[in-house]
Amino acid sequence: MKYIIEHMDPEMFQWCVVEYRHAAEGVGRENFLVTNVDGQDTSRLKGIETRKEKAADLKLSRVCVLDPAAEKTLEPADAQRFDHLVFGGILGDYPPKARTRELVVPGAERRNLGKDQFSTDNAVMVAKQIISGKKLSELEFVQDFVVQMDEGEEIILPYKYLLVDGKPFISDEIIEYVKEHGF
Ligand SMILES: C[S@@+](CC[C@H](N)C(=O)[O-])C[C@H]1O[C@@H](n2cnc3c(N)ncnc32)[C@H](O)[C@@H]1O
Known part of the structure; x- marks a missing residue:
């Protein structure tokens, strides 16, 4: 299975870079591709395969777009x-x-991972677990991740996180990023 992230934000923000690297670690770089990076700085995505084209232009077969609004899970x-x-x-x-x-790939089917919004790296990892044989209903999640700031305050990341070995699937780099730059 190839896991493809179609970059759709206007810039290659550091947050995107960290999530893409985290997703690639989760599924293995050889199974991972980032598309639609024409004109973007990809130097920070070291070791990750990238393509300038959109997934729609790669003439891929047997494609599924992961979309929270899809009818089927x-x-x-x-x-x-x-x-x-x-x-x-x-x-x-x-x-x-x-x-x-807006992510349209001709001929592709669409599937959801439930109704709640995952970060992109979590969506990739949840899909990997399902493709590896576990039903969505068999996976464990936690809603929201709380980043403890040094000053005693908290920043809440309002997403749903997959639990892997009992721990939320979140990159340490994201936690450091939030501590430094906020959310
Ligand atoms: C952070 S989400 C962005 C969702 C965006 N706010 C939206 O409403 O479409 C990034 C990507 O993760 C995947 N994703 C996140 N949650 C999902 C879900 N519940 N079902 C299917 N795909 C999901 C989708 O491919 C989505 O484009």
Whole structure:
């Protein structure tokens, strides 16, 4: 299975870079691709395959777009149906603006991972777990991640996080980024 993130934000923000690297670590770099990076600074995505083209232009077969608004939920049996899973490289917004509908790949089917919004790296990892045989209902999650700031304050990241070995799937680099730059 190839996991493809279609970069859709206007810049290659540091937050995107960290999420893409984290997703690549989760599924293995050899199974991972970032598309639509024409004119973007990709130097920080070291070791990750990138393409200038959009996924729609790569003539991929057996494609599924992961979209919270899709009618069907991704299932383990979809491992036999698809070779490419495409995710929106869209920074999470709250409330969500449903921008994934702009991610159109001709001939692709669409699947959700439930109704709640995941960060892109979490969406990739949840899909990987399902494709590896676990149903969405068998996975464990936590809603919101709280970053403890040095001054005793808290910043809440309002997303749903997959629990991997009991811990939220979040990059240490994101936590450091939030501590330094806020959210
Ligand atoms: C942070 S989300 C952006 C969602 C965006 N705010 C929207 O409403 O479409 C980034 C990507 O992760 C994937 N994703 C996140 N939550 C999902 C869900 N519940 N079902 C399917 N895909 C999801 C989608 O591919 C989405 O484009």
